[in-house]
Amino acid sequence: MIAHSGEGADDRQRTGRAVTRRAVIGGVMGAGLLEMLPLGTYRQNEAMAEDLAAGPYRGDDGRVLFTADAPQVYTRAQWNARAPRRAAEVVDRPPDHIIVHHTATANARDRSLAHAFALSRSIQNIHMNKNGWDDAGQQLTISRGGIVMEGRNRSLKAIRSGDLAIGAQVLHHNQHTIGIENEGTYMSAAVPGALWKSLMEVCVWLCQKYDLDPSEAIVGHRDYNNTSCPGDVLYARLPQLRRSVAERLEGTSGQSSTSQGGSDGGSILSPLLPSLDDLG
Known part of the structure; x- marks a missing residue:
């Protein structure tokens, strides 16, 4: 495994080119979180968008997962993050690429909120204690x-x-991703x-917020660094992810103009220490 993220790496010479959406994007609609409903067709996405327009989208336990405008992102305070060593640098520009990672941890069966929060705390501990970084x-x-949870401090407000x-998730490219x-x-x-x-909806949200073209902006970690991340299976699905996000955005744009009058096993903790060199 190759270490690929670096705190304080000199990324100020941006090598990725800025990407701009080709079409005006309206507010993000649609949840896409019904586990029994497959992705991939405009009709399905349109139906989910119509459902969401009536209110927030909830999981089986009643937890709100997405609203019409953005995913439900749990904050650092909610998952009980440690204080960072120093505040993250926030730059007044958008990223030009969205980097998809996998944690390289166990494929746990636990889907609970408690498990998710424990995951975020574990990642932060590894990044700060083992990697010596300022934060997750x-x-x-x-x-x-x-x-969906906030990682590095100040990230949610910045988005x-x-x-x-600025994070520490892809070596030499943290300043623009x-x-x-x-x-x-x-x-x-x-x-x-x-x-x-959720990954699809988060990418929809980020592309809308940052005016990005998903066909060019969504990439895998291995596209920048010598790493297996985000795994062969997830990486092979990135073309589908780009198409699904683009479809959702195009459908959203049309709905917005119309509405405005025409215009599976394992534990979380045991594999965490040896396998986080693929973590962003």
Whole structure:
């Protein structure tokens, strides 16, 4: 495994080119979190968007997962994050790429909120204690149950403002990218439906917030560094992810103009220490 993230790496010479959406994007609609409903067709996405327009989308336990405007992102205070060694640098520009990672941890069966919060705390502890970083490296984390959490400090506020909290999730490219950690190891295992659907909606949200073209902006960690991350299976699905996000955005744009009058096993902790060199 190759270490690929670096605190304080000199990334000020941006090598990735800025990407701009080709079409005006309206507010993000649609949840896509019904585990029994497959992704991939405009009709399905449109139906989910219509359902969401009536109110927030909830999981089986009643927990709100997505609203019409953005995913439900649990804050650092909610998962009880440690204080960072220093505040993250926030730059007043958008990222130009969204980096998809896997955590290279066990493919746990536990889909609970408690498990997701424990995952975020474990990642932060490894990044700070083992890697010696100021905080968790990634800006966002998604559990196998589809729960979305803030990672590095100041990330959520920065996203909502259209800015970027500089992370430590992809070596030499932290200054112009934003990273999403996806719980699990996807070298050969399938990606859980709940995680996949949350990943899609998070990418919709980020592309809308930052005016990004998903066909060019969504990439895997291995596209930048010498690493197996985000796993062969998840990496092979990135073209599908780009298409699904683009479809959702295009459908959202049309709905917005119309409405405005025409215009699976293992524990979380035991594999964490030896396998986090694939973590962003």
